[in-house]
Amino acid sequence: MFRRLHDAAGERVPFTVDGRAAEALAGDTVAAALLANGITVCRNTPVSGAPRSPYCMMGVCFDCLVTIDDVGNRQGCQVRVAPGMRIETQDGKREIDR
Amino acid sequence: MSDVKTSYDLAVIGAGPAGLAAATLAARQGISTVLLDEQPAPGGQIYRSVTETPVRDPKVLGPDYWHGAGLVKPFQESGADYLPGTTVWSVSRNLEIGLSREGAARILPAKHIILATGALERPFAVPGWTLPGVMGAGAAQVLLKSSGLVATGNVVLAGTGPLLWLLAWQYLRAGAEITAVLDTTPRANWRQAMPHMTGFVRSCYIGKGLKLLLDVRRKVKVIGNVTALRAEGDGQVRSVVYRQGNGAEQRLPAETLLLHQGVIPNLNLANAIGCAQSWDDAQRCWTPQTDGWGATTVEGVSLAGDGAGIGGALSAEHQGRLTALDALHRLGRIDRQQRDRDAAPHREALEKARQGRVFLDTLYKPAQDFRVPSDDTIVCRCEEVTAAQVRDAVKLGCSGPNQAKSFLRCGMGPCQGRLCGPTVTEVIADARGVSPAEVGYYRLRPPVKPITLAELASLPKREDEIDAVLHH
Numbered sequence: 001m002f003r004r005l006h007d008a009a010g011e012r013v014p015f016t017v018d019g020r021a022a023e024a025l026a027g028d029t030v031a032a033a034l035l036a037n038g039i040t041v042c043r044n045t046p047v048s049g050a051p052r053s054p055y056c057m058m059g060v061c062f063d064c065l066v067t068i069d070d071v072g073n074r075q076g077c078q079v080r081v082a083p084g085m086r087i088e089t090q091d092g093k094r095e096i097d098r
Numbered sequence: 099m100s101d102v103k104t105s106y107d108l109a110v111i112g113a114g115p116a117g118l119a120a121a122t123l124a125a126r127q128g129i130s131t132v133l134l135d136e137q138p139a140p141g142g143q144i145y146r147s148v149t150e151t152p153v154r155d156p157k158v159l160g161p162d163y164w165h166g167a168g169l170v171k172p173f174q175e176s177g178a179d180y181l182p183g184t185t186v187w188s189v190s191r192n193l194e195i196g197l198s199r200e201g202a203a204r205i206l207p208a209k210h211i212i213l214a215t216g217a218l219e220r221p222f223a224v225p226g227w228t229l230p231g232v233m234g235a236g237a238a239q240v241l242l243k244s245s246g247l248v249a250t251g252n253v254v255l256a257g258t259g260p261l262l263w264l265l266a267w268q269y270l271r272a273g274a275e276i277t278a279v280l281d282t283t284p285r286a287n288w289r290q291a292m293p294h295m296t297g298f299v300r301s302c303y304i305g306k307g308l309k310l311l312l313d314v315r316r317k318v319k320v321i322g323n324v325t326a327l328r329a330e331g332d333g334q335v336r337s338v339v340y341r342q343g344n345g346a347e348q349r350l351p352a353e354t355l356l357l358h359q360g361v362i363p364n365l366n367l368a369n370a371i372g373c374a375q376s377w378d379d380a381q382r383c384w385t386p387q388t389d390g391w392g393a394t395t396v397e398g399v400s401l402a403g404d405g406a407g408i409g410g411a412l413s414a415e416h417q418g419r420l421t422a423l424d425a426l427h428r429l430g431r432i433d434r435q436q437r438d439r440d441a442a443p444h445r446e447a448l449e450k451a452r453q454g455r456v457f458l459d460t461l462y463k464p465a466q467d468f469r470v471p472s473d474d475t476i477v478c479r480c481e482e483v484t485a486a487q488v489r490d491a492v493k494l495g496c497s498g499p500n501q502a503k504s505f506l507r508c509g510m511g512p513c514q515g516r517l518c519g520p521t522v523t524e525v526i527a528d529a530r531g532v533s534p535a536e537v538g539y540y541r542l543r544p545p546v547k548p549i550t551l552a553e554l555a556s557l558p559k560r561e562d563e564i565d566a567v568l569h570h
Contacts, residue, residue: 001249001250001251001353001354002241002247002248002249002250003247003248003250004245004246004247005152005153005158005246005247005248005272005273007153007154007155007246008152008153008154008245008246008247009152009154010152025152025245025246027147027150027152027244027245028244028245029244029245032241032244032245032247033245035241035247036245036247040230040231040334041230041333045482047480047481047482048482050228050482051230051333051334052228052230053230053231053233054233054237055228055232055233055234055237055479055517056218056219056233056234056236056237056517057233057234057236057237057238057240057241058143058218058236058237058240059136059547060218060219060364060513060516060517061479061513061516061517062480062511062512062513063228063479065512071550073512073548077240078136078137078185080138
């Protein structure tokens with residue numbers, strides 16, 4: 001789990017994760033915002049279904065893949081949270097019709 | 099993308115110290131320069147979020163971090179164009195850059211390209227390293243710098259190298275708690291590093307480094323000589339099991355395990371362009387070949403900073419300037435004499451910044467067991483391939499990483515080998531009893547970052563190109 005430092009100030013940014021309301025700090029990437037909200041698992045792998053959380057936070061590992069505003073397999077650590085963003089965690093392989 | 103010119107004299111890729119310094123110097127000389135960066139703000143990873151970090155207390159991240167702000171300001175005033183949030187997915191041999199920005203792709207031609215793609219954390223494959231709650235120490239540092247986030251609960255740091263200690267120090271400054279640091283630096287490294295001590299004593303690293311180490315050791319339990327490590331838990335790391343020397347296994351509770359064993363060049367783009375690379379035995383990594391000016395084996399493409407071999411942030415900055423001077427010369431803006439004359443102070447500064455590097459490389463060289471993991475360890479995180487599977491493939495005749503792709507899909511997932519390449523090279527070399535140089539590395543191909551079909555389709559097309567597809 002992660003906590004925000006007391007003096008870390010900034011605007012609050014509302015977004016949703018799997019339909020639930022959550023809040024980020026302006027400047028947070030999607031991956032950071034999920035961790036700040038206690039959500040460690042971004043996805044279950046397509047290969048074995050194992051849960052994964054962000055590993056590198058710099059665009060290298062692709063473990064933080066999530067669906068952002070209906071676009072799948074986005075690197076959560078490379079995208080900043082925007083107000084009203086809809087983030088969905090991913091389960092296994094992507095399906096052709098979504 | 100109306101703010102983008104249709105072509106540039108110089109394109110610099112990556113806005114860390116090397117890229118910022120290179121773009122600043124070049125733009126000041128009046129050539130049209132663009133700096134492309136994947137991150138939303140300048141600084142690279144070392145100075146990540148330096149213009150906008152929510153961490154208000156400057157003592158938390160330390161003076162070396164804030165040095166980065168001094169690179170950003172001159173860059174902003176240099177006249178160079180800056181494209182943050184831009185993913186470069188391809189560079190062709192005729193120097194056309196394939197980039198993606200705000201959901202649209204485009205091709206941007208340049209006359210010269212400087213790659214400043216920096217470093218990434220060396221993979222630290224141990225059993226359980228794919229469990230949620232296990233991440234790179236560098237990742238934790240990014241979370242601190244860019245979001246003011248620190249791990250809570252039982253936090254264990256494990257590994258070796260300056261960044262591990264720096265993170266521990268920054269965590270303590272931030273008021274975060276660390277359960278323990280498991281130091282995997284092999285005992286024998288001290289003996290091997292001693293002959294290089296003189297350079298280190300003269301370097302800028304020694305004073306800072308010692309103070310940092312003492313600060314951390316005073317406040318945190320440090321367990322040294324760790325020779326085996328694994329993360330355990332069901333769907334989330336719960337404990338770290340380790341061994342000291344030849345001792346019995348011991349266990350620590352951990353909700354967060356931060357791993358680190360040094361950094362290596364981030365070479366995917368250079369490799370995909372076709373730049374020749376060679377195995378660096380001292381740093382145990384693949385490094386693109388460059389000359390004293392950062393020129394690669396591909397005409398018009400140079401490399402500056404850690405992407406050309408790990409030297410640290412200060413070296414990267416000076417290399418950036420040297421590479422930019424050479425680019426100016428190649429573009430006909432300055433003659434050879436001026437290039438050499440202007441380069442002199444930067445070369446001197448680079449030499450100074452490099453002092454002590456051999457000592458650090460030798461001392462923090464990761465142990466064989468942590469570079470060549472045990473059978474039950476996942477080496478390729480994307481395709482979930484274990485070290486045992488790679489070794490079995492070698493028995494069947496798999497001779498190198500490229501062959502491992504066809505045998506196992508190893509390295510073919512979305513990370514494109516970034517997190518398994520060095521391990522796969524070393525596992526195969528060890529299994530075959532040959533040098534890593536002999537087994538080679540993945541041949542990478544563009545796009546080096548995934549792009550959607552919609553982005554590709556958004557590329558401008560000529561009438562005859564559409565015609566060729568629609569009416570053959």
